[in-house]
Amino acid sequence: MVKLLIVDDxxxxxxxxxxxxxxxxxIEVVGEAGDGREAMDKVLSLKPDVVTMDLIMPGVDGLWALEEIMKQRPTPVVIVSSIATRTAEVTKEAFALGVVDVLCKPDNPQNIAAIQREFIETIKAASKVSRMRLLEYKAVNVKEKTVSSMTARQVVVIATSAGGPTSLYEVLPRFSNNFFGSVVVAQHMPAQFMNSFVEHIQTMTSLPVKIAEKGDILYSKRVLFSPTTSxxxxxxxxxxxVADVVDFKTRLQPDINHVILSCAETFKSSMVLVVLSGLGDDGVKGAEAVRRFGGKVIVEDETTAAVYSGMPSNVAKSGFYDLLCPSYKIAEAVESFLANKQPAQNQKQFMVKGIIVKSTLQYIRNKFSHEIYDRVAALLSEENKGLVAGGLRQYNYYSSDVYYDVNKSVEKIISAQCPQIIEEIGEENARECIEAYKTALSLATLSxxxxxxxxxxxxxxPGIVHENLVINQTSKTxxxxxxxxxxxEDNIRISAKILKGWIIHFGKLLKMDLVSLSSESQKDDKGLKIRCEFVWK
Structure with missing residues (x-):
């Protein structure tokens, strides 16, 4: 059941x-609010899963409420507004504050039933966005963009609708300096909001971004969004x-399949189609065409797609795809396909947020000498040395290889003088993560x-699964x-020690007097796992 708060004057x-x-x-409407202040109060008291918010309201407006919600209790917010392009700066600010999607308020409230399905599916999609992910959708300062003068020889088409903004935030910023394709995005969104959304996307990626106009050249390293009315x-x-802009008055705009087919016919095998979160079966016909012309198709999997049952699922069921993967791996997979390489599908890796590795390195630097830190860094692989030297981004995902490489190097250099160093690092990792995400989760009691x-x-x-937690209040276990x-067999030992450090920190937060704590590896017919148990007084 999705708990919804409706905010409108x-x-x-x-x-x-x-x-x-x-x-x-x-969907259950758990409350209503007539202005921003009342909305904030009800978010705190009712704890809704999603908020629909009008931006322009008398008194305390929606923008104030949105900022306070993201500070005090991050909650997915869908803007429902009749705001016009003349106030687009307000909408741009809303995107920067963490709005997950937008809906256009109908001109005539009597016609509201005509968009019922779109409203319902958008609210459901928003409810699936993790509150912790909301904390990461902040605009970042990037260098001034200059449009490449090189025309593109390869194209990436991204097709998406409901739930798409969240996924786009995790795909577009991750293209590397080695990416030379042109990107075309077909995103269903009310026209009133597209300019502001594109401006917000521009703050998150080093690639120039614009809404396509007639005669635009598909340059290398540039993103063109299809207009929402054509x-x-x-x-x-x-x-x-060159891009033309056409209007199919009898179809929903942009016509996603037409965008895909047009690019497939033009670029042939030099194309990658990416199908992200969205409603319906848009993209199936296009995916078939891409495969027929020799291109590649990537589908966002259900671990990150807010609406997987629509576009992603239908393309996957059709069989016209080459790879299923989460949003944070898509950019890397695209670059591999464009380089005529098979994307790494090493299931024997999980991903790690940059905050984990950064906190580890910072802890070593602060607790030990710079000489010790340099010795740890010197043991890293050449690739990981480059990552560390270049500066890891807190909210980016990295391969578990760098995570294990850093911890094994730390253990080799420091464990003789500090036998519990890996457990200490686990404590520090937990402390940093809890501080970063403290407004998104509650940890007040053992429950x-x-x-x-x-x-x-x-x-x-992501990639580590938590299962079978049992709390026995009688035995306090x-x-x-x-x-x-x-x-x-080699790396699970490190993971078990790290996890032990996390539990030690949780025990301190909950003011629990731990009597015993064990963290050990086990193996069953499904493979390796870590069993952790603790007893408190």
């Missing part, structure tokens, strides 16, 4: 929205590939422990397991 509009949305039995159509000329640990590990260690295909 119009009593009639609140009632109309409630009537429309509650037609779906999976559709990009690509043609090859002597000067390179919060399971959801807290599971939620935090899912966001900072907690037992639980962590499993990953990335565990090996």
């Amino acid at each position: 119009s009593t009639f509009m609140r009632k109309a929205l409630k009537h429309m949305i509650t037609a779906d039995p999976e 559709t990009i159509e690509v043609h090859r000329t002597k000067k390179g590939c 919060d422990f399971s959801n807290f640990l599971q939620g935090l590990y899912k966001i900072v260690f 907690v037992t639980y397991y962590f499993r990953s295909l990335g565990y090996t």
Whole structure:
């Protein structure tokens, strides 16, 4: 059940929205608010899963409420507004503050039923966005962008609708300096919001971003968004590939399949299609065409797609795809395909948030001498030396290889003088992560422990699965397991020690007097896992 808070200064509009949305039995409207201050109060008291928010309201507006919500209790917010392009700066600011999607308020409230399905599916998609992910969608300062003068020889088409903004935030910023393709995005979104959304995307990526106009050249290292009231159509000329903008009045714009087909016919095998979160079966016909012309198709998998049951699932079921992967691995996979390489599908790896490795290195630097830190860094592989020297980004994902490489180097250099160093690092990792995500999860009592640990590990260690937690209040014992295909006989020892450090820190937060604590590796028919158990007084 999705718990929804509706915020709008119009009593009639609140009632109309409630009537429309509650037609779906999976959504419950738990409250209504008429201005931003009331909205903030009800977010704290009612703890909704999603908030629909009008931006322009008398008194305390939606922008103030949005900022306070993200500070005090991060919650997925969907903007529902009739805001016009003249106030687009307000919408741009809303995206920067963490809005996950936008819906256009109908001009005539009597016509609200006509967009019922879109509203319901968008709210459901928003409810699946992790509160911790919301904390990461902040604009970052990037260097001034200059448009390449090189026309693109390769193209990446990204197709998405409901839930797409969240996934785009995790794909576009991750293209490396070695990426030379052109990117075309077909995103269903109300026209009033597209300019602001594109401006917000521009703050997150080093690639220049714009809404396509007639005659735009598909340059290397540039992102073109299809207008929301028309559709990009690509043609090859002597000067390179050029975008036309066409209007299919009888179809939803942009026509995703038409965008894909146009690019496939033009770029042939030099194309990669990416299908992200979205409703319906848009992309299936396009994916078939891409494969027919020799291109590649990547589908966002259900671990990160807010709406997997629509576009991603339908393309996957059709069989016209080459790779299923989470959003944070898509950019890397695209670059591999464009380089005529098979993307790494090493299931014996999990991913690690940069905050984990950064906190480890910072702890070593602060507790020990710079000489010790340099000796640890010197033992890293050449690739990982480059990552560390270049500066790891706190909210980016990295391969578990760098995580294990750093910890094994630390153990080799420091364990003789500090036998518990890996457990200490686990404590420090937990402290840093809890500080970063403290507004997104609650850890006040032992009953919060399971959801807290599971939620935090899912966001900072995707690929590690938490299972079978048992809390016995009588014997004051907690037992639980962590499993990953990335565990090996060699590295699971490090993971068990790290996890032990996490539990020590949780015990301190909960003011628990731990009598015993064990963390050890085990093996069953599913593979390796870590069994952790602790007893408290």
